[in-house]
Every structure is written in C-alpha cells, then in structure tokens.
Amino acid sequence: MTRQRAVILEIIRSDMCHHTAEEIYELSKLRLPKISLATVYNNLRALEEEQIIRRLACDGTTARYDSSYIPHGHLYCTACGNISDFSIPDFNRILGEHADCMVDSYELSLRGICKNCRKKEIEAV
Numbered sequence: 563m564t565r566q567r568a569v570i571l572e573i574i575r576s577d578m579c580h581h582t583a584e585e586i587y588e589l590s591k592l593r594l595p596k597i598s599l600a601t602v603y604n605n606l607r608a609l610e611e612e613q614i615i616r617r618l619a620c621d622g623t624t625a626r627y628d629s630s631y632i633p634h635g636h637l638y639c640t641a642c643g644n645i646s647d648f649s650i651p652d653f654n655r656i657l658g659e660h661a662d663c664m665v666d667s668y669e670l671s672l673r674g675i676c677k678n679c680r681k682k683e684i685e686a687v
Contacts, residue, residue, distance in 0.1 A: 567605045569593050571629070574615055580626035580636075580645040618645065635670030641679035648672075 563571075573589045574581065581589070587602040606627060609615045616628045618636065626645060628636075634649040650656075658665040675683070 564605075566590070566594060566597055566601055567609065569597075570602060570605045571609060571614065574609075574627050575629040578629075578647070580618060580628055582624045582626055584624070586627070631667075633667055635668075635672060637672045637674060637676060639676035639679055640673055641675050641683075644676060644678075646676055 569590055570586055573586050583603055583606055584599070586606070587597070587599050590597045590602060606615070606617075610617050610627075613631065614629075616631065618626045618628055628647075630647070632649075633654060634647050637646045637648055639646070653670075654665040654668065657668060
C-alpha cells in the first residue's frame with residue numbers, strides 16, 4: 563500500500579466521520595503537503611474497488627466515505643448535515659424473513675434530526 567493510500571485510509575478510519583473527498587484531501591495535505599486532489603480521488607476509487615471503504619451517496623450531494631463494511635445504517639441529519647451510523651441487531655435475519663431469502667448485506671438510510679440537533683431544539687424552547 564502506498565504512503566498516500568495509507569494516509570487516506572487512516573483519515574477515513576480515524577474519527578468515524580463520513581468525510582467528503584475534498585475534506586480527505588485537506589486533511590491529507592497536513593501530512594503529505596504535495597498530495598494532489600486527483601491522487602486522493604484515485605486512491606478513494608481504488609480503496610472502494612478493493613472493498614476496503616464504501617462510498618455513500620447522500621441524496622445527490624457530495625459523496626462521503628465510510629470505512630466499515632459491518633452491516634449498519636446511516637442517519638442523515640436534515641438540520642446539521644452530519645451522517646451518523648446506527649445498527650439494528652439481527653437486522654439481516656429480520657430482513658431475510660420478510661423477503662424470504664438470505665440477506666448478506668443491506669443499505670439503510672434514514673433522514674431525520676440527530677440527537678445533538680434535537681437537544682439544541684429542546685434547549686432553545
């Protein structure tokens with residue numbers, strides 16, 4: 563694995579945020595000042611093809627990247643724009659029972675107000 567790819571992967575895995583390519587580029591430049599945006603995109607594409615990371619489509623907005631292939635869903639906060647992970651125990655089995663099949667993976671996206679934004683709304687009242 564190249565140094566650039568290792569740094570990009572470390573950024574994606576480091577804080578469990580779902581960064582955009584541009585955010586990853588800016589964070590990469592702190593450690594690799596000569597890295598180009600094209601290099602970041604090429605490495606993201608390669609990591610995705612190798613199934614090391616997942617590209618998240620966010621309702622036509624800029625794609626974000628996730629380092630976890632463990633089955634889980636995403637909550638897209640309509641107030642602050644953050645994306646957070648959540649999981650439902652035995653969800654593969656539950657889906658499989660309803661679909662009458664064996665589920666290997668799923669993509670579940672929810673839109674709503676995250677816990678932090680809900681708390682701010684309650685405090686503002």
